[in-house]
Amino acid sequence: MEIRPTTDQDLDVYVDTLHAAFGLFPETPTDGGGLWWSATEMDRNLLAVTADGRPVGTAGAYTFELTLPGEAIVPTSGVTGVGVLPSHRRQGVLTAMMRRQLAGFRARGEFLSVLLASEAVIYRRFGYGPATYTQRLTVPRHRAAFALPRARGTADTPAAGPDTGSIELLRRAECGEILETVYDRYRRTQPGALSRPHRWWASGAGRPPVSSASRYVAVHRDAGGVPDGYACYSLADGTLTVDETIATDDAVATALARFALEHDLVSQVVFKHVPSDHPLRWQLVDFNAGERSSSTDWLWVRLLDVPRALTSRGWFVDGELVLDVDDPFLGEHGRYLLTVRDGKAECVPTDREPDLSLDVSDLGSVYLGGTTPSTLVRAGHIRAHRPGAAALADALFSAERAPHCLHWF
Numbered sequence: 580m581e582i583r584p585t586t587d588q589d590l591d592v593y594v595d596t597l598h599a600a601f602g603l604f605p606e607t608p609t610d611g612g613g614l615w616w617s618a619t620e621m622d623r624n625l626l627a628v629t630a631d632g633r634p635v636g637t638a639g640a641y642t643f644e645l646t647l648p649g650e651a652i653v654p655t656s657g658v659t660g661v662g663v664l665p666s667h668r669r670q671g672v673l674t675a676m677m678r679r680q681l682a683g684f685r686a687r688g689e690f691l692s693v694l695l696a697s698e699a700v701i702y703r704r705f706g707y708g709p710a711t712y713t714q715r716l717t718v719p720r721h722r723a724a725f726a727l728p729r730a731r732g733t734a735d736t737p738a739a740g741p742d743t744g745s746i747e748l749l750r751r752a753e754c755g756e757i758l759e760t761v762y763d764r765y766r767r768t769q770p771g772a773l774s775r776p777h778r779w780w781a782s783g784a785g786r787p788p789v790s791s792a793s794r795y796v797a798v799h800r801d802a803g804g805v806p807d808g809y810a811c812y813s814l815a816d817g818t819l820t821v822d823e824t825i826a827t828d829d830a831v832a833t834a835l836a837r838f839a840l841e842h843d844l845v846s847q848v849v850f851k852h853v854p855s856d857h858p859l860r861w862q863l864v865d866f867n868a869g870e871r872s873s874s875t876d877w878l879w880v881r882l883l884d885v886p887r888a889l890t891s892r893g894w895f896v897d898g899e900l901v902l903d904v905d906d907p908f909l910g911e912h913g914r915y916l917l918t919v920r921d922g923k924a925e926c927v928p929t930d931r932e933p934d935l936s937l938d939v940s941d942l943g944s945v946y947l948g949g950t951t952p953s954t955l956v957r958a959g960h961i962r963a964h965r966p967g968a969a970a971l972a973d974a975l976f977s978a979e980r981a982p983h984c985l986h987w988f
Protein backbone atom coordinates (compact mmCIF):
# COMPACT_ATOMS: atom_id res chain seq x y z
CA MET A 580 0.00 0.00 0.00
CA GLU A 581 1.31 3.38 -1.01
CA ILE A 582 -0.04 6.72 0.20
CA ARG A 583 0.78 9.36 -2.37
CA PRO A 584 -0.12 13.01 -2.91
CA THR A 585 -2.42 13.79 -5.83
CA THR A 586 -2.01 16.25 -8.67
CA ASP A 587 -4.57 17.93 -10.93
CA GLN A 588 -4.37 14.89 -13.22
CA ASP A 589 -5.82 12.73 -10.44
CA LEU A 590 -9.09 14.66 -10.09
CA ASP A 591 -11.27 12.03 -11.81
CA VAL A 592 -9.80 9.08 -9.95
CA TYR A 593 -9.95 10.98 -6.64
CA VAL A 594 -13.61 11.91 -7.12
CA ASP A 595 -14.51 8.41 -8.34
CA THR A 596 -12.76 6.65 -5.45
CA LEU A 597 -14.36 8.93 -2.89
CA HIS A 598 -17.83 8.47 -4.37
CA ALA A 599 -17.35 4.70 -4.38
CA ALA A 600 -16.40 4.83 -0.69
CA PHE A 601 -19.71 6.54 0.04
CA GLY A 602 -21.66 4.27 -2.33
CA LEU A 603 -22.55 7.18 -4.60
CA PHE A 604 -22.19 8.03 -8.26
CA PRO A 605 -20.87 11.45 -9.27
CA GLU A 606 -23.88 13.59 -10.13
CA THR A 607 -24.57 16.95 -11.59
CA PRO A 608 -25.42 19.56 -8.97
CA THR A 609 -29.03 19.74 -7.87
CA ASP A 610 -30.82 22.34 -5.86
CA GLY A 611 -29.28 22.28 -2.41
CA GLY A 612 -25.70 21.48 -3.30
CA GLY A 613 -23.01 22.71 -5.62
CA LEU A 614 -20.18 20.72 -7.08
CA TRP A 615 -18.17 20.42 -3.89
CA TRP A 616 -15.10 19.17 -5.67
CA SER A 617 -14.73 22.41 -7.62
CA ALA A 618 -13.14 23.77 -4.42
CA THR A 619 -10.87 20.79 -3.93
CA GLU A 620 -7.14 21.50 -3.64
CA MET A 621 -5.59 18.69 -5.64
CA ASP A 622 -2.09 19.49 -4.39
CA ARG A 623 -3.27 18.81 -0.82
CA ASN A 624 -5.03 15.46 -1.22
CA LEU A 625 -3.81 11.93 -0.65
CA LEU A 626 -4.60 8.74 -2.53
CA ALA A 627 -4.05 5.25 -1.09
CA VAL A 628 -3.00 2.87 -3.86
CA THR A 629 -2.53 -0.92 -3.63
CA ALA A 630 0.71 -2.61 -4.71
CA ASP A 631 -0.95 -3.47 -8.05
CA GLY A 632 -1.90 0.16 -8.63
CA ARG A 633 -5.59 0.25 -7.61
CA PRO A 634 -6.79 3.39 -5.80
CA VAL A 635 -8.63 2.37 -2.62
CA GLY A 636 -8.66 5.41 -0.34
CA THR A 637 -8.73 9.19 -0.27
CA ALA A 638 -8.09 11.92 2.29
CA GLY A 639 -8.06 15.60 1.39
CA ALA A 640 -7.45 18.96 3.01
CA TYR A 641 -8.61 22.52 2.45
CA THR A 642 -6.65 25.61 3.36
CA PHE A 643 -8.71 27.63 5.85
CA GLU A 644 -8.37 30.16 8.61
CA LEU A 645 -10.02 29.47 11.95
CA THR A 646 -11.12 32.12 14.43
CA LEU A 647 -10.16 31.34 18.02
CA PRO A 648 -11.58 32.89 21.18
CA GLY A 649 -10.35 36.46 21.47
CA GLU A 650 -10.64 37.02 17.69
CA ALA A 651 -7.29 35.38 16.99
CA ILE A 652 -7.19 34.10 13.41
CA VAL A 653 -4.93 31.16 12.61
CA PRO A 654 -4.24 28.99 9.57
CA THR A 655 -5.66 25.51 9.67
CA SER A 656 -6.25 22.52 7.46
CA GLY A 657 -9.81 21.29 7.04
CA VAL A 658 -9.75 17.52 6.53
CA THR A 659 -12.18 16.39 3.87
CA GLY A 660 -12.89 13.69 1.32
CA VAL A 661 -12.04 10.81 3.64
CA GLY A 662 -13.06 7.44 2.27
CA VAL A 663 -11.82 3.86 1.87
CA LEU A 664 -13.41 1.39 -0.53
CA PRO A 665 -15.67 -1.12 1.27
CA SER A 666 -13.43 -3.90 -0.06
CA HIS A 667 -10.40 -2.51 1.79
CA ARG A 668 -11.78 -1.35 5.13
CA ARG A 669 -10.47 -2.22 8.59
CA GLN A 670 -7.01 -2.93 7.23
CA GLY A 671 -5.43 0.28 8.45
CA VAL A 672 -5.76 2.36 5.25
CA LEU A 673 -7.35 5.35 7.00
CA THR A 674 -4.88 5.08 9.86
CA ALA A 675 -1.98 5.30 7.40
CA MET A 676 -3.55 8.30 5.62
CA MET A 677 -4.21 10.11 8.92
CA ARG A 678 -0.63 9.62 10.03
CA ARG A 679 0.70 10.93 6.75
CA GLN A 680 -1.72 13.84 6.75
CA LEU A 681 -0.92 15.03 10.29
CA ALA A 682 2.81 14.93 9.51
CA GLY A 683 2.08 17.07 6.45
CA PHE A 684 0.13 19.63 8.49
CA ARG A 685 3.02 19.95 10.92
CA ALA A 686 5.44 20.35 8.02
CA ARG A 687 3.31 23.33 6.90
CA GLY A 688 3.83 24.87 10.35
CA GLU A 689 0.21 24.43 11.44
CA PHE A 690 -0.63 23.69 15.05
CA LEU A 691 -4.18 22.44 14.62
CA SER A 692 -6.46 20.81 12.09
CA VAL A 693 -10.23 20.49 11.88
CA LEU A 694 -12.85 18.27 10.29
CA LEU A 695 -16.55 17.41 10.16
CA ALA A 696 -17.15 13.77 11.08
CA SER A 697 -19.61 11.55 9.20
CA GLU A 698 -19.63 9.27 12.24
CA ALA A 699 -18.58 10.24 15.74
CA VAL A 700 -16.79 6.92 16.30
CA ILE A 701 -14.03 7.46 13.73
CA TYR A 702 -11.75 10.34 14.65
CA ARG A 703 -11.12 10.42 18.39
CA ARG A 704 -8.49 7.72 18.00
CA PHE A 705 -6.60 10.11 15.69
CA GLY A 706 -6.65 12.88 18.31
CA TYR A 707 -9.69 14.87 17.17
CA GLY A 708 -12.37 15.98 19.61
CA PRO A 709 -15.79 17.56 18.95
CA ALA A 710 -15.44 21.29 19.63
CA THR A 711 -18.44 23.12 18.19
CA TYR A 712 -22.08 22.14 18.12
CA THR A 713 -25.09 23.20 16.15
CA GLN A 714 -28.82 22.68 16.23
CA ARG A 715 -32.03 23.41 14.37
CA LEU A 716 -34.54 25.87 15.82
CA THR A 717 -38.17 25.72 14.70
CA VAL A 718 -40.45 28.58 15.72
CA PRO A 719 -44.21 28.46 15.01
CA ARG A 720 -45.20 31.88 13.74
CA HIS A 721 -48.18 32.23 16.08
CA ARG A 722 -45.77 32.03 19.05
CA ALA A 723 -43.09 34.30 17.58
CA ALA A 724 -43.98 37.66 19.15
CA PHE A 725 -40.91 39.62 20.26
CA ALA A 726 -40.53 41.04 23.75
CA LEU A 727 -37.24 42.86 23.49
CA PRO A 728 -36.09 44.69 26.59
CA ARG A 729 -35.72 48.43 26.21
CA ALA A 730 -32.38 49.19 24.54
CA ARG A 731 -29.84 50.15 27.19
CA GLY A 732 -26.68 50.07 25.15
CA THR A 733 -23.59 52.16 25.60
CA ALA A 734 -21.03 53.13 23.01
CA ASP A 735 -18.89 50.15 24.05
CA THR A 736 -21.66 47.61 24.46
CA PRO A 737 -24.56 48.48 22.18
CA ALA A 738 -27.74 46.65 23.13
CA ALA A 739 -29.57 44.60 20.55
CA GLY A 740 -31.95 47.54 20.27
CA PRO A 741 -33.87 49.31 17.54
CA ASP A 742 -32.54 48.68 14.09
CA THR A 743 -31.30 51.74 12.26
CA GLY A 744 -30.54 49.83 9.07
CA SER A 745 -32.63 48.45 6.22
CA ILE A 746 -33.29 45.13 4.54
CA GLU A 747 -33.23 44.53 0.82
CA LEU A 748 -34.60 41.34 -0.71
CA LEU A 749 -32.37 39.81 -3.37
CA ARG A 750 -32.18 36.52 -5.16
CA ARG A 751 -29.02 34.48 -4.66
CA ALA A 752 -27.94 35.15 -8.25
CA GLU A 753 -28.18 38.92 -7.71
CA CYS A 754 -25.96 39.05 -4.64
CA GLY A 755 -22.59 39.41 -6.40
CA GLU A 756 -19.87 39.52 -3.76
CA ILE A 757 -22.08 40.87 -0.98
CA LEU A 758 -22.42 37.52 0.79
CA GLU A 759 -18.73 36.75 0.58
CA THR A 760 -17.83 40.17 1.99
CA VAL A 761 -20.33 40.03 4.84
CA TYR A 762 -19.41 36.45 5.71
CA ASP A 763 -15.76 37.42 5.87
CA ARG A 764 -16.47 40.26 8.34
CA TYR A 765 -18.60 37.95 10.49
CA ARG A 766 -16.18 35.03 10.64
CA ARG A 767 -13.35 37.20 11.92
CA THR A 768 -15.17 37.80 15.22
CA GLN A 769 -16.95 34.48 15.69
CA PRO A 770 -14.94 31.83 17.55
CA GLY A 771 -15.07 28.52 15.71
CA ALA A 772 -15.82 30.12 12.33
CA LEU A 773 -13.83 29.16 9.24
CA SER A 774 -12.90 31.32 6.31
CA ARG A 775 -14.68 30.58 3.04
CA PRO A 776 -12.02 31.06 0.39
CA HIS A 777 -13.01 33.05 -2.69
CA ARG A 778 -12.90 29.99 -4.92
CA TRP A 779 -15.75 28.44 -2.94
CA TRP A 780 -18.01 31.42 -3.64
CA ALA A 781 -16.78 31.83 -7.20
CA SER A 782 -17.44 28.21 -8.15
CA GLY A 783 -20.53 27.76 -5.97
CA ALA A 784 -18.96 24.83 -4.15
CA GLY A 785 -20.85 23.46 -1.18
CA ARG A 786 -24.20 24.19 0.38
CA PRO A 787 -26.43 27.25 0.06
CA PRO A 788 -25.76 30.12 0.06
CA VAL A 789 -22.24 29.29 -1.13
CA SER A 790 -23.77 27.21 -3.89
CA SER A 791 -25.82 29.08 -6.45
CA ALA A 792 -29.01 27.14 -5.59
CA SER A 793 -32.16 29.26 -5.94
CA ARG A 794 -32.63 31.14 -2.70
CA TYR A 795 -33.97 34.43 -1.45
CA VAL A 796 -31.48 36.49 0.50
CA ALA A 797 -32.50 39.22 2.93
CA VAL A 798 -29.49 41.53 2.90
CA HIS A 799 -29.24 43.86 5.88
CA ARG A 800 -27.49 47.22 5.44
CA ASP A 801 -26.39 49.67 8.11
CA ALA A 802 -27.61 53.26 8.22
CA GLY A 803 -24.87 54.16 5.72
CA GLY A 804 -25.99 51.48 3.25
CA VAL A 805 -23.10 49.08 3.88
CA PRO A 806 -24.17 45.40 3.95
CA ASP A 807 -23.64 43.99 7.44
CA GLY A 808 -25.74 40.83 7.50
CA TYR A 809 -27.89 38.46 5.53
CA ALA A 810 -30.36 35.60 5.90
CA CYS A 811 -30.49 33.10 3.08
CA TYR A 812 -33.79 31.22 2.90
CA SER A 813 -36.36 29.27 0.93
CA LEU A 814 -40.12 28.96 1.36
CA ALA A 815 -42.20 25.83 0.78
CA ASP A 816 -45.53 24.55 2.16
CA GLY A 817 -45.80 27.31 4.72
CA THR A 818 -42.31 26.71 6.13
CA LEU A 819 -39.64 29.34 5.79
CA THR A 820 -36.25 27.63 6.08
CA VAL A 821 -33.22 29.77 6.83
CA ASP A 822 -30.00 28.13 5.61
CA GLU A 823 -27.89 30.56 7.57
CA THR A 824 -28.09 33.95 9.20
CA ILE A 825 -24.87 35.92 9.12
CA ALA A 826 -24.79 39.08 11.21
CA THR A 827 -21.89 41.29 12.15
CA ASP A 828 -23.60 42.34 15.38
CA ASP A 829 -26.53 41.33 17.57
CA ALA A 830 -28.86 44.11 16.41
CA VAL A 831 -28.46 42.92 12.82
CA ALA A 832 -29.13 39.31 13.89
CA THR A 833 -32.31 40.47 15.62
CA ALA A 834 -33.47 42.44 12.58
CA LEU A 835 -32.97 39.41 10.35
CA ALA A 836 -34.76 37.08 12.79
CA ARG A 837 -37.70 39.52 12.86
CA PHE A 838 -37.71 39.60 9.08
CA ALA A 839 -38.03 35.81 8.93
CA LEU A 840 -40.53 35.50 11.78
CA GLU A 841 -42.81 38.29 10.55
CA HIS A 842 -43.13 36.84 7.06
CA ASP A 843 -46.72 36.50 5.82
CA LEU A 844 -48.13 33.16 4.64
CA VAL A 845 -45.71 31.25 6.83
CA SER A 846 -46.75 28.88 9.61
CA GLN A 847 -43.27 28.16 10.95
CA VAL A 848 -39.68 29.29 10.56
CA VAL A 849 -36.83 26.79 10.66
CA PHE A 850 -33.38 28.17 11.45
CA LYS A 851 -31.20 25.31 10.24
CA HIS A 852 -27.99 26.18 12.07
CA VAL A 853 -27.96 27.96 15.40
CA PRO A 854 -25.40 27.85 18.19
CA SER A 855 -26.30 26.53 21.65
CA ASP A 856 -26.27 30.04 23.17
CA HIS A 857 -28.53 31.60 20.53
CA PRO A 858 -30.23 34.60 22.18
CA LEU A 859 -33.48 34.41 20.19
CA ARG A 860 -35.46 32.46 22.78
CA TRP A 861 -34.77 35.22 25.30
CA GLN A 862 -36.14 37.78 22.87
CA LEU A 863 -39.54 36.16 22.38
CA VAL A 864 -42.51 36.65 24.70
CA ASP A 865 -42.82 32.87 24.77
CA PHE A 866 -39.47 31.56 26.01
CA ASN A 867 -40.42 28.03 24.92
CA ALA A 868 -41.68 28.93 21.44
CA GLY A 869 -38.62 27.57 19.69
CA GLU A 870 -38.23 23.83 19.43
CA ARG A 871 -34.60 22.76 19.34
CA SER A 872 -33.79 19.60 17.38
CA SER A 873 -31.05 17.89 15.37
CA SER A 874 -28.51 18.90 17.98
CA THR A 875 -25.17 17.63 16.70
CA ASP A 876 -21.42 17.99 16.73
CA TRP A 877 -19.96 20.10 13.94
CA LEU A 878 -16.28 21.09 13.99
CA TRP A 879 -13.75 18.63 15.45
CA VAL A 880 -10.37 20.02 16.51
CA ARG A 881 -6.98 18.27 16.60
CA LEU A 882 -4.09 20.04 18.33
CA LEU A 883 -0.63 19.40 16.89
CA ASP A 884 1.41 21.70 19.14
CA VAL A 885 -0.10 22.23 22.59
CA PRO A 886 1.98 25.26 23.74
CA ARG A 887 1.46 27.10 20.44
CA ALA A 888 -2.23 26.34 20.42
CA LEU A 889 -2.76 27.51 24.00
CA THR A 890 -0.74 30.70 23.59
CA SER A 891 -2.50 31.60 20.33
CA ARG A 892 -6.08 31.95 21.58
CA GLY A 893 -7.40 34.80 23.71
CA TRP A 894 -8.26 34.25 27.38
CA PHE A 895 -10.74 36.04 29.60
CA VAL A 896 -9.95 34.87 33.13
CA ASP A 897 -6.58 34.82 34.91
CA GLY A 898 -5.31 31.59 36.43
CA GLU A 899 -2.80 28.77 36.43
CA LEU A 900 -3.26 25.12 35.52
CA VAL A 901 -0.92 22.15 35.03
CA LEU A 902 -2.11 19.98 32.16
CA ASP A 903 -0.79 16.48 31.55
CA VAL A 904 -1.55 15.76 27.89
CA ASP A 905 -1.35 12.35 26.29
CA ASP A 906 -1.27 11.92 22.50
CA PRO A 907 -1.29 8.14 21.92
CA PHE A 908 -1.75 8.31 18.13
CA LEU A 909 1.42 10.35 17.66
CA GLY A 910 3.14 8.60 20.60
CA GLU A 911 3.69 11.90 22.42
CA HIS A 912 3.19 13.11 25.96
CA GLY A 913 3.74 16.49 27.62
CA ARG A 914 3.08 18.21 30.93
CA TYR A 915 2.56 21.96 30.67
CA LEU A 916 2.11 24.87 33.04
CA LEU A 917 -0.54 27.17 31.56
CA THR A 918 -0.46 30.67 33.07
CA VAL A 919 -3.01 33.26 31.99
CA ARG A 920 -2.59 36.95 32.82
CA ASP A 921 -4.47 39.85 31.25
CA GLY A 922 -5.84 37.87 28.35
CA LYS A 923 -2.53 36.27 27.33
CA ALA A 924 -1.26 32.79 28.10
CA GLU A 925 2.18 31.33 28.66
CA CYS A 926 2.56 27.60 28.31
CA VAL A 927 5.81 25.86 29.27
CA PRO A 928 6.88 22.31 30.10
CA THR A 929 6.85 21.58 33.83
CA ASP A 930 7.51 18.82 36.39
CA ARG A 931 4.81 20.08 38.74
CA GLU A 932 1.99 17.77 39.81
CA PRO A 933 -0.82 17.97 37.26
CA ASP A 934 -4.21 19.56 37.94
CA LEU A 935 -5.77 17.73 35.02
CA SER A 936 -4.73 14.69 32.96
CA LEU A 937 -6.30 14.49 29.54
CA ASP A 938 -6.09 13.07 26.07
CA VAL A 939 -5.20 15.46 23.25
CA SER A 940 -8.68 14.87 21.75
CA ASP A 941 -10.25 16.19 24.97
CA LEU A 942 -8.01 19.24 24.85
CA GLY A 943 -9.27 19.76 21.28
CA SER A 944 -12.84 19.60 22.58
CA VAL A 945 -12.35 22.26 25.26
CA TYR A 946 -9.96 24.45 23.25
CA LEU A 947 -12.54 26.73 21.61
CA GLY A 948 -14.64 27.06 24.76
CA GLY A 949 -17.58 25.03 23.45
CA THR A 950 -17.19 22.04 25.77
CA THR A 951 -16.61 22.55 29.49
CA PRO A 952 -13.73 20.57 31.02
CA SER A 953 -15.97 19.66 33.99
CA THR A 954 -18.33 17.84 31.60
CA LEU A 955 -15.42 15.73 30.41
CA VAL A 956 -14.34 15.13 34.01
CA ARG A 957 -17.86 13.93 34.80
CA ALA A 958 -17.79 11.76 31.66
CA GLY A 959 -14.60 10.09 32.88
CA HIS A 960 -12.48 11.45 30.02
CA ILE A 961 -10.45 14.04 31.96
CA ARG A 962 -8.98 13.28 35.38
CA ALA A 963 -9.02 16.15 37.88
CA HIS A 964 -6.37 15.73 40.57
CA ARG A 965 -7.59 18.31 43.09
CA PRO A 966 -10.89 19.86 44.13
CA GLY A 967 -11.61 23.02 42.16
CA ALA A 968 -9.37 22.11 39.24
CA ALA A 969 -12.31 21.39 36.92
CA ALA A 970 -14.14 24.59 37.90
CA LEU A 971 -11.00 26.65 37.32
CA ALA A 972 -10.51 24.97 33.94
CA ASP A 973 -14.15 25.75 33.04
CA ALA A 974 -13.58 29.42 33.80
CA LEU A 975 -10.22 29.56 32.02
CA PHE A 976 -11.29 27.87 28.80
CA SER A 977 -14.54 29.82 28.42
CA ALA A 978 -14.87 32.04 25.35
CA GLU A 979 -16.68 35.32 24.75
CA ARG A 980 -19.56 33.33 23.23
CA ALA A 981 -20.19 29.74 22.20
CA PRO A 982 -17.98 28.79 19.27
CA HIS A 983 -19.97 28.10 16.15
CA CYS A 984 -19.09 26.97 12.65
CA LEU A 985 -21.54 27.17 9.75
CA HIS A 986 -19.21 26.16 7.00
CA TRP A 987 -19.81 22.73 5.47
CA PHE A 988 -16.80 21.13 3.81
Ligand SMILES: CC(C)(COP(=O)(O)OP(=O)(O)OC[C@H]1O[C@@H](n2cnc3c(N)ncnc32)[C@H](O)[C@@H]1OP(=O)(O)O)[C@@H](O)C(=O)NCCC(=O)NCCS
Pocket residue numbers: 600601660661662663664667668669670671672673674675695696697698700701704
Ligand atom coordinates in the same frame (compact mmCIF):
# COMPACT_ATOMS: atom_id res chain seq x y z
C1 LIG B 1 -14.35 5.62 7.93
C2 LIG B 1 -13.40 4.88 6.97
C3 LIG B 1 -12.65 5.90 6.12
C4 LIG B 1 -12.42 4.05 7.82
O1 LIG B 1 -11.40 3.53 6.98
P1 LIG B 1 -10.58 2.21 7.35
O2 LIG B 1 -9.44 2.10 6.42
O3 LIG B 1 -11.50 1.06 7.48
O4 LIG B 1 -10.03 2.58 8.82
P2 LIG B 1 -8.86 1.83 9.59
O5 LIG B 1 -8.76 0.40 9.12
O6 LIG B 1 -7.61 2.63 9.53
O7 LIG B 1 -9.47 1.87 11.06
C5 LIG B 1 -8.77 2.29 12.19
C6 LIG B 1 -9.59 1.94 13.41
O8 LIG B 1 -10.80 2.73 13.40
C7 LIG B 1 -11.93 1.87 13.49
N1 LIG B 1 -12.95 2.45 12.63
C8 LIG B 1 -12.73 3.08 11.46
N2 LIG B 1 -13.91 3.48 10.92
C9 LIG B 1 -14.86 3.09 11.77
C10 LIG B 1 -16.27 3.20 11.76
N3 LIG B 1 -16.90 3.81 10.75
N4 LIG B 1 -16.95 2.70 12.82
C11 LIG B 1 -16.30 2.09 13.82
N5 LIG B 1 -14.95 1.93 13.87
C12 LIG B 1 -14.25 2.44 12.86
C13 LIG B 1 -11.44 0.52 12.99
O9 LIG B 1 -12.21 -0.54 13.51
C14 LIG B 1 -10.02 0.50 13.50
O10 LIG B 1 -10.03 0.15 14.87
P3 LIG B 1 -8.81 -0.66 15.54
O11 LIG B 1 -7.59 0.22 15.37
O12 LIG B 1 -9.24 -0.82 16.95
O13 LIG B 1 -8.71 -1.93 14.76
C15 LIG B 1 -14.20 3.92 6.05
O14 LIG B 1 -14.94 3.05 6.86
C16 LIG B 1 -15.14 4.62 5.07
O15 LIG B 1 -14.73 4.98 3.99
N6 LIG B 1 -16.41 4.82 5.48
C17 LIG B 1 -17.41 5.44 4.60
C18 LIG B 1 -17.10 6.90 4.29
C19 LIG B 1 -16.91 7.75 5.53
O16 LIG B 1 -17.69 7.68 6.48
N7 LIG B 1 -15.86 8.57 5.55
C20 LIG B 1 -15.57 9.49 6.62
C21 LIG B 1 -15.97 10.86 6.19
S1 LIG B 1 -15.83 12.04 7.52
